[in-house]
Amino acid sequence: MDEEDGQTGASATLNGETPPFERIVGEYGPLISRIAMSYEADPALREDLVQQIFLAVWQALPTFRADASLKTFIARIAQNRAISFVAKQVRQPPTAEMPELVESDQPTPEQSAIEANERTVLLEATRRLPLPQREVIVLVLEGFDYAEIGEMLNIAPNALALRLSRAKATLKKMLERPA
Amino acid sequence: MTDLDLERLGDVWRRQPDPKELEELRLAAETVRARARRAQVADVTAAIVVAGVMGVMIFYNPQIDTFVLGGAAILILIFSQLRQRKIRQLEMQSLAGNAEEMLEQSIARVQGTLKRARYGLIALWPAMILGVGVAYVADRSGALVEWVAQSRWLGPTFNILAGGAVAATALHLYRSLRSSRAQLRRLIALHDAFKQERESSLSDD
Numbered sequence: 374m375d376e377e378d379g380q381t382g383a384s385a386t387l388n389g390e391t392p393p394f395e396r397i398v399g400e401y402g403p404l405i406s407r408i409a410m411s412y413e414a415d416p417a418l419r420e421d422l423v424q425q426i427f428l429a430v431w432q433a434l435p436t437f438r439a440d441a442s443l444k445t446f447i448a449r450i451a452q453n454r455a456i457s458f459v460a461k462q463v464r465q466p467p468t469a470e471m472p473e474l475v476e477s478d479q480p481t482p483e484q485s486a487i488e489a490n491e492r493t494v495l496l497e498a499t500r501r502l503p504l505p506q507r508e509v510i511v512l513v514l515e516g517f518d519y520a521e522i523g524e525m526l527n528i529a530p531n532a533l534a535l536r537l538s539r540a541k542a543t544l545k546k547m548l549e550r551p552a
Numbered sequence: 553m554t555d556l557d558l559e560r561l562g563d564v565w566r567r568q569p570d571p572k573e574l575e576e577l578r579l580a581a582e583t584v585r586a587r588a589r590r591a592q593v594a595d596v597t598a599a600i601v602v603a604g605v606m607g608v609m610i611f612y613n614p615q616i617d618t619f620v621l622g623g624a625a626i627l628i629l630i631f632s633q634l635r636q637r638k639i640r641q642l643e644m645q646s647l648a649g650n651a652e653e654m655l656e657q658s659i660a661r662v663q664g665t666l667k668r669a670r671y672g673l674i675a676l677w678p679a680m681i682l683g684v685g686v687a688y689v690a691d692r693s694g695a696l697v698e699w700v701a702q703s704r705w706l707g708p709t710f711n712i713l714a715g716g717a718v719a720a721t722a723l724h725l726y727r728s729l730r731s732s733r734a735q736l737r738r739l740i741a742l743h744d745a746f747k748q749e750r751e752s753s754l755s756d757d
Binding site (some may be wrong): 394414423424436450457492504531538545547 | 555556558564565566568573580581582583584585587588621640641644645650653654655660664738739742745746749
């Protein structure tokens, strides 16, 4: 497992070629899983989302340019697929964009069992962020640097800093007042 | 800025999943890939079968109407395959872009679906007439119609099945229309949220 080292496409590819799908799943599967978790709390729907992301990555792989970062490419696809997935959910009202109006997800027995876990608390807090802020926070937590995030989201450094500042403030509030 | 330690939270966030979770991920990915490959094979096989049937029809019945109808069917097939490929490419491009652009493309796509569903509800009847035309050309001698007429239950069964198929298609189009409208509303709301965030970032900058 070496996806956490933030390596770029140049080193993440084999002799400048796109790595096989199996290797991508092994290296970036956890990243895909975490992104799916931050957008979907329901385990069944999350599994569906993970499968959709894998399918999108599999379909998009031929368009990947080996001189770019594979991790960035996959994270972008995963984020966009997740946002698109959330948009399709009937139970997800548009008002979910406002954090104070968002109700917490009903904890499953599995979630209850690991409620004390710090990672779960962080995940739940992240899920309650408005989507534009969540997008930035998830990428920061995934270890992307600001230049990469700015490029991925196509926003200027100052605008990114501002959005991140807002996202951090909201996340802090969420962590202080868990659902 | 707040005193939130994102670096430490990042370490917590990226904690490795257990091997069981990794194995489940691997299986999910393998399932998806196998399903996508099967779908590709089915697409190509269906296209070959339809083109082959039309080719045989034209070969054994080289009349101008057979040629026109068969040729039209093959052209529709080619057009739909090319269109599907183009849609997939556009979708992939939008997924690799930023969220606002992706949502804009999703909105355009849902608007297209809405238009097609509306058009489909209207075009259902001419399509039925075209289907009857193809059946007439395929059974020019009337042998099939005669064979159906000889059976007491075959005709009514066929009518029920055909009627059911038309009703099911109309229902599907109607439901697609309704769900597309709801999805469009959600996409627009989401797009507005991203736009607002971007605009407020620019104005505060």
